[in-house]
Amino acid sequence: MQAVLKEFRAAWAFVERNFNLVKRYWKWEVVFFAYTVANSVTMGFIGKGVENFSGTKVDVNFLILYMLIGSILWGYLSILFEIVAETVAWERWEETIEYTFMAPVSRATHLLSVCLFSIFYGLVRSGLILLVVSWFFKLDLSGANFAGAAAILGVGSFSFIGLGMIAAILPLISPEKGVQVVHIFQALLLMFSGVYYEVEVLPAWMQTVAKLSPATYALQGMRASILDGQPFSALWSFTYPLLFMGAVMLPLGIFTFSKMERYAKKKGLLKRNG
Amino acid sequence: MLFKDEKIALSVKGISKTFQKHKNKTIKAVDNVSFEIFRGEVFGVLGPNGSGKSTLIRMISTLLIPDTGNILVFGFDAEKEANSVRNLVNRVSVEASFFKKLSAMENLLFTAGLYGISKAKAREELLRIFDRIGLSRKRIHDPLEDFSRGMQQKVAIARAFLTSPNLLLLDEPTTGLDPRAKKEVQALIQEVCKEHDTSILLTTHDMFEAEELCGRVAIFHEGKVQKMGEVMKLKAAIPGGPLVSLEDVFMHYTGTTLKEADSGFEEAETLQEVS
Numbered sequence: 001m002q003a004v005l006k007e008f009r010a011a012w013a014f015v016e017r018n019f020n021l022v023k024r025y026w027k028w029e030v031v032f033f034a035y036t037v038a039n040s041v042t043m044g045f046i047g048k049g050v051e052n053f054s055g056t057k058v059d060v061n062f063l064i065l066y067m068l069i070g071s072i073l074w075g076y077l078s079i080l081f082e083i084v085a086e087t088v089a090w091e092r093w094e095e096t097i098e099y100t101f102m103a104p105v106s107r108a109t110h111l112l113s114v115c116l117f118s119i120f121y122g123l124v125r126s127g128l129i130l131l132v133v134s135w136f137f138k139l140d141l142s143g144a145n146f147a148g149a150a151a152i153l154g155v156g157s158f159s160f161i162g163l164g165m166i167a168a169i170l171p172l173i174s175p176e177k178g179v180q181v182v183h184i185f186q187a188l189l190l191m192f193s194g195v196y197y198e199v200e201v202l203p204a205w206m207q208t209v210a211k212l213s214p215a216t217y218a219l220q221g222m223r224a225s226i227l228d229g230q231p232f233s234a235l236w237s238f239t240y241p242l243l244f245m246g247a248v249m250l251p252l253g254i255f256t257f258s259k260m261e262r263y264a265k266k267k268g269l270l271k272r273n274g
Numbered sequence: 275m276l277f278k279d280e281k282i283a284l285s286v287k288g289i290s291k292t293f294q295k296h297k298n299k300t301i302k303a304v305d306n307v308s309f310e311i312f313r314g315e316v317f318g319v320l321g322p323n324g325s326g327k328s329t330l331i332r333m334i335s336t337l338l339i340p341d342t343g344n345i346l347v348f349g350f351d352a353e354k355e356a357n358s359v360r361n362l363v364n365r366v367s368v369e370a371s372f373f374k375k376l377s378a379m380e381n382l383l384f385t386a387g388l389y390g391i392s393k394a395k396a397r398e399e400l401l402r403i404f405d406r407i408g409l410s411r412k413r414i415h416d417p418l419e420d421f422s423r424g425m426q427q428k429v430a431i432a433r434a435f436l437t438s439p440n441l442l443l444l445d446e447p448t449t450g451l452d453p454r455a456k457k458e459v460q461a462l463i464q465e466v467c468k469e470h471d472t473s474i475l476l477t478t479h480d481m482f483e484a485e486e487l488c489g490r491v492a493i494f495h496e497g498k499v500q501k502m503g504e505v506m507k508l509k510a511a512i513p514g515g516p517l518v519s520l521e522d523v524f525m526h527y528t529g530t531t532l533k534e535a536d537s538g539f540e541e542a543e544t545l546q547e548v549s
Binding site: 005006007009010012013014016017020021024025094095096098099100101102103104105106262265266267268270271 | 291293294329332335336337338339357360361363364365367369371372373374375376380383384385386387388389390391392417433
């Protein structure tokens with residue numbers, strides 16, 4: 001019981017520390033929020049402009065929302081991956097990494113609590129972006145199933161976290177370029193998953209890869225719940241692959257990170273500044 | 275079971291660590307080192323910059339895995355039982371590493387959480403530690419970036435004391451401190467050792483500090499223990515002893531002064547950067 005309480009205290013310490021950091025860097029948070037809103041608005045305008053350059057009548061509201069969902073998921077994944085990857089990168093920059101890694105906390109508790117914070121933070125941020133952007137384009141969201149979309153995003157987060165943990169290895173083994181590679185990893189993931197298009201437009205081999213990506217199901221599920229307003233019962237076909245992938249990727253992420261932590265400790269990579 | 279071994283706080287047996295620097299260049303930072311620290315003892319590791327002291331501390335802290343040999347902390351293996359070791363050890367290094375935008379309290383409560391200490395207990399304990407080490411309670415909510423180097427180092431010491439470690443690793447804790455802060459930290463080390471059943475491994479290149487605080491010392495040079503023993507006995511064993519200084523003892527066993535060894539290391543570092 002004492003051991004469980006200890007792990008809970010440690011988990012809360014990570015969540016609270018990240019919250020304190022967001023609070024102290026609030027001006028930068030506003031800047032990055034504005035940047036993500038600008039990106040999403042751009043995507044919205046691409047949707048709006050299709051009718052003009054194609055010359056055919058399209059459902060503009062549908063198209064804008066279609067693009068926005070891709071953009072919001074991109075923003076959500078960026079936050080998730082950034083926070084998880086920065087578990088290593090930020091701590092190395094502040095030189096606190098050795099103190100955190102020598103504390104008597106299991107790596108699973110450490111990583112999962114950071115991820116818990118990133119999910120909460122990512123969901124709040126994505127919700128706010130959707131709110132701002134929908135106001136900007138006067139979107140009709142009356143038929144959207146937001147609870148369903150949030151549930152899809154929540155369920156999908158388990159596998160995203162697993163992938164995030166694997167991505168967090170990169171700054172662990174490459175202090176200089178690891179974080180940048182995480183961005184490449186994220187971009188590839190979304191490219192295969194149909195971020196601004198249906199996966200059916202991809203070449204056959206890319207469609208095969210898309211089936212293995214949790215982002216594919218998260219995007220399809222979110223579009224089904226927001227664009228088509230489908231109820232929870234109809235979202236199962238997207239939920240179960242996400243649950244399955246989460247069950248595989250989450251433990252795989254923790255396992256891989258632990259293995260690479262051992263490698264970093266053998267090679268003396270924890271301390272270097274990048 | 276708190277300890278597997280009640281008498282030996284730290285046992286280091288035949289540990290070595292080599293780093294690959296470039297394609298064909300390796301550096302043997304620690305070379306077949308063995309020693310023991312008894313419970314309640316302050317043991318000094320004396321050596322110039324680049325002699326492998328910090329690598330040794332990192333291996334004991336479970337942050338580096340030795341290539342050969344083993345490390346036992348109160349009987350627990352640092353590699354195989356790392357979490358048990360982490361419960362018993364804390365460390366103060368030459369850099370006071372904190373989240374600089376966060377306050378002293380926020381940083382220290384984060385540490386308390388990691389070690390499973392409740393907030394109420396941590397707050398109470400921190401105020402006591404702050405009073406003891408001469409840190410103003412008024413500054414406790416100020417961001418660390420507003421603290422002087424000496425004050426940051428004191429907060430680092432508070433962080434280590436907060437977790438009540440049974441083995442405290444002090445890696446040049448007074449480097450860069452003004453003489454007054456240095457004296458305060460040294461007094462604190464002596465107090466902690468006496469009153470809290472804490473065993474201490476102190477690495478330093480300040481010979482006076484080593485003489486003041488340590489019962490036994492190991493002279494470390496080029497990754498190896500050149501000589502080890504009680505300070506008085508080491509001094510008595512060389513020509514001119516026992517009225518010689520620890521600096522003389524260091525020179526006798528390594529063939530170089532600490533200052534020369536330090537500048538040799540800096541020169542090598544500069545050459546490496548240039549090449």
